[in-house]
Amino acid sequence: MPKDSRQGSTLWSTVLADLRTRLDAGEFTERFPSDRELVAHYGVSRHTVREAVRRLDMIERRPRVGGLVRTPPTVLRRLLDTLTALGVQTSRTTTTGEHHSVEIAGRLDRAPRTLLTVHTAVLRADGGPLICLQICSAASDSVPSELADMLLDGSDRESGQVSVVYEGTVPAAPDPEVCEALGIPTGSVTFCIEARLDLADGAPILQRAYVRPDRYPCILQFSAP
Template sequence: MAEAKPLPLWRQVLEDLERRLERDEFTHRFPTDRELVQHYGTSRHTVREAVRHLKARGLVERERGRGGVVTDPSLSQPMGALYNLFATVEQAGRLQDSRVLALDMRPDAAAAEKFGYDPVTPLVHLERLRLMDGEPLALDTVWLAPDIGRTLLDVDFAHTSLYDELAARTGVRPTGGTETISAVVPDEALVEVLELAPDEGLLRIERVTTHAERVVECRLTLLRTSRVALRSTWPSETALEGRVMPPPAPSAEARSQR
């Protein structure tokens, strides 16, 4: 019987790091490459290969020159549904707070267009820095229709849900809408406000919600990619059998040649 070959060094380091992660050994900070080299007595290439596999699986995130952090996948945000970020954080057993940066009435031409209002119409404007366990999670800007939003101008939004307050005071709760998600490279101001790590990106989530087919809210959320994972549920393989993606629409040039 052939003798089993020993595992490559990087694999041995990887398996030991996995065991240490399971023991919550890196609660505050994940070691730098130099610290791992010293601990395991191996080359920088070996530890980098082990860490690369941890990063690929979303278990750690690296900060250049400062080690890294162990990612926390406990906050999972659903897609394709009208979710409540406040409830998502609370249900994950995390502490949800907000710093209210603005709560007033002011015009905004882009938001007014979505409501179907004149560009100079004053809208209710709420801007919050959303926190999870005391650390920045998202920057949230909301515009509400004035006839229903006025009732919220005296609300303390430090620890409450906008949708819950809206329902309690007006009987209106969003029942539908659309959401567009894109990636954003933050500028220096956003890096400072959201306390972003080097090379950390943001998700830009634009939402328009409706009630009884009427637009009641326009929202822009800038969400830290390191603090949340988006989740989508797909049909079973059986349900997908025979389905194909629709062909792309013909270009204007192709249509003109028909």
């Protein structure tokens, strides 16, 4: 256990690291401990506990009774929330198609020749295309076409219908149809926000959101796994 005789910065960072480990292990699903309980568990001051918990953005604190662990927003969600905060006017169109892709089928843990359904939504911001979102799933899973709209307006998060298995952001040269949807030359490089999602019934989804990097200034931070 950390002791208050150590440096303050070492104390809260040690508590923070342990809390993150416990969260990753699935603890606190029903309730996050109160400050009093954390002080007793770690043997540190309340100030140290609060400094550690303050850096856990997925914790919703409730005075004296502990807190709840929230699902942290996805990269796509944070981008869309930023657009909303900036007052950017958006609209979108959605289409649906089917095709085969050995690479996508493998990411979905399906057989190579599995028929895939692809829901595509193009988000326009301030009148021009900004994001081309593709939602890929096995055709047999009957994923609703409304899912793409749900991912773009945040209702998936509120309803708990989707959970994130993994996500990442990488530079990508999308297919010609995506370039056309974004209004950029074929072969252009965009950012791709890729995520493996699971629906509430267990059906796996692959999300790929291609973002034009030239519409708005942006900063990306990459860290080692």
